[in-house]
Structures are given as C-alpha cells and as structure tokens.
Amino acid sequence: MGVLRNQPGRFEEALARSGTVVLNKDGQPLAIAVDVREASLEDTVRLATQIRAQLAVSRMRTQARARGLDKLEAGEIDAAIRAARSARSS
DSSP states (O other): HHHHHHHHHHHHHHHHHEEEEEETTTTEEEEEOOSSSOOOOHHHHHHHHHHHHHHHHHHHHHHHHHTTTTGGGHHHHHHHHHHHHHHHHH
C-alpha cells in the first residue's frame, strides 16, 4: 500500500506491465488491483463477482465435506428441506 500511496506512478507501471497487482497491508494480502483499460469495467466487475461466488461455493463444499454432509442420501436431503420449510412457515 505504501507504493500506491507514495509512488503512484510506480504502481501504475507495475499494473500496466502485469495486468494485476496484489495489494498488501502489514504484509498480508488485502486486495487485487486489475488493469481495466483494455476491458469493459462492467465485464471486469461481473467476472470479479462470479469469482467471489465460485470461491464461496467452494468454501461451502469444503465445509460440507468436513461435516460429512456430502454422504447424505437424497431422502435425507429432502427430509431436511421439508423440515426447514415447515419451520419457516410456522
């Protein structure tokens, strides 16, 4: 973040050279900057949203496997859905 704040020209050069730059704060990754000059901003935002959704689904699947939920039978899943819907409507 220091380079971005103190030497914005250097940051812009790195972004133009590689297309992406990882921004760190206190030595930890904070964000990814993506050069959008060659692409549509709307397309880039849409793709970033899709990536975040895919990462969320991947995390959910990993958690489900860790809890053994990937072993449930179709009938057990249907029963859980019915119970949840019933609890919601009451």
